Amino acid sequence: MATPEDLTRRKVAVIIGAGIGGLSLGIRLQSLGFDTTILERLDGPGGRGYQKRTSDGYVFDMGPTVITVPHFIEELFALERDRPGLDGEDFPVSVREAERVTTGESGGPHTRRYVKLVPILPFYRIVFSDGTFFDYDGDPEGTRRQIEALAPGDLEGYERFHRDAQAIFERGFLELGYTHFGDVGSMLRAVPDLLRLDAVRTLFSFTSKYFQSDKMRQVFSFETLLVGGNPLSVPAIYAMIHFVEKTWGIHYAMGGTGALVRALVQKFEELGGQVRYGAGVEEILVTDEWGRPVDRPLGRRVARGVRLEGGETVPADLVVSNGDWANTYLKRVPAAARLVNADLRVRAARQSMSLLVIYFGFRDDGRPLNLRHHNILLGPRYEALLREIFGTKVLGQDFSQYLHVPTLTDPSLAPEGHHAAYTLIPVPHNGSGLDWSVEGPRLVDRVLDDLEGRGVIPDLRGRLTHLEYVTPDYFEGTLDSHLGNAFGPEPVLVQSAYFRPHNRSEDITNLYLVGAGAQPGAGTPSVMMSAKMTARLIAEDWGTPALRR
Structure with a gap:
């Protein structure tokens, strides 16, 4: 009692x-x-x-x-x-x-x-494998200017994408964002609108309706990788991320x-x-x-x-x-x-992919970095690389990176005259069977060579003062994630x-x-x-x- x-x-x-x-x-x-x-x-x-x-x-x-x-x-x-x-x-x-x-x-x-809190502009610098880049800041006029420079044939497609992504954002985020789908009925009530908005096809397929250029398809689909989603398989409702960032x-x-x-x-x-x-x-x-x-x-x-x-x-x-x-x-x-x-x-x-993340510090030698706070460094392949990471779960011969250089905004994170950075590489989770005690150091070397060889950070190895990294084993062991996933269920x-x-x-x-x-x-x-x-x-x-x- x-x-x-x-x-x-x-x-x-x-x-x-x-x-x-x-x-x-x-x-x-x-x-x-x-x-x-x-x-x-x-x-x-x-x-x-x-x-x-x-x-x-x-x-x-x-x-x-x-x-x-x-x-x-x-x-x-x-x-x-x-x-x-x-x-x-x-x-x-x-x-x-x-x-x-x-x-x-x-x-x-x-x-x-x-x-x-301080605002970051541009949101991301997206660097393509040929050295060209796209500074994404959510400003439609700036976006149009850059599309005209890189893929002028996609200007009209951008206008349609902008309109349709906004509709998905308004329904999927503003109206349904806080909906807990605890029963089948709550799901069924949302399905007609999602079908009408074409938000259930894959994001990459959705984006490809509007853009013919591979570069623009990548610019407007990569963001789901930052929440563990494969653009080739996540539903197009994730196009709302574009408007979440643009709005706030x-x-x-x-x-x-x-x-x-x-x-x-x-x-x-x-x-x-x-x-x-x-x-x-x-x-x-x-x-x-x-x-x-x-x-x-x-x-x-x-x-x-x-x-x-x-x-x-x-x-x-x-x-x-x-x-x-x-x-x-x-x-x-x-x-x-x-x-x-x-x-x-x-x-x-299905668990999300995992990550190899390299944390490093390097000397500022006086040369300006052609980087921004957030940088997406895309490799020569996009769709094939995603299929390897999420599908066959192998390490390819190339990779893409998210390079974070916060000391461009906040010098307090490093000793005076130095930068702190990390670069994040999507990799398969531990369901792959990869031995990270072997593959980890190899991939780290390849990434450092890439950052230096592409001229992203000139003479990086000679300027390094700190280097450490984590692999999927960190996610599985220290963070107790099943199979070392980095973002939960895919x-x-x-x-x-x-x-x-x-x-x-x-x-x-x-x-x-x-x-x-x-x-x-x-x-x-x-x-x-x-x-x-x-x-x-x-x-x-x-x-x-x-x-x-």
């Missing part, structure tokens, strides 16, 4: 993982009235967004570097205890219209109390993405939340509704808390995993408690919306998911949206704000 204390006490929530999704949800749960603890197995926050400081004075963001939709960040920093902010319009008129910020700070007044721009947190992560921790703790580091979760504790052990996949199963790797039990009224979806179920939930997310289904899911059509893992567990009462592995998907804005989705589900299940039972 419940005691009076049980009926009046605040409910306890445990979140597994202090990534951006977990921290965003933690802030929301504190505002809902929960007492929330975030358990993080690493020695600091961030998850994929962990920030590393080296002994020789460099600061490297290990993962996400592209910040969009500052409205999402402002909303988090504006929350207060017992004031959840879940009602009202998600995209009010004041944030729907494009706002081109070219100087100074970006972000709202609450954000500025915690972290300094791309931003940088001074001090790196790690500064944003620390600001989220600060906000969470100000609201009364607690983060525990070095606290890896070994098991999510599940019983039947009477508190007995679960020995068969039938009947009601209830999450009761977690057990840490050191043996400590942390009881909770509800548990949320911000960890890898596949390993949450395969490693931390007893098989007898899983019917929908059984081993067969989880192991059969966002193909059959793993999107209703078919993507649900934020409320179908198997276990009081177990929820948030982050890249849940709906709507990977990427910094998406995991913040995921946090709001999950918070709404929890509010539906538990009530708000007092959470009394």
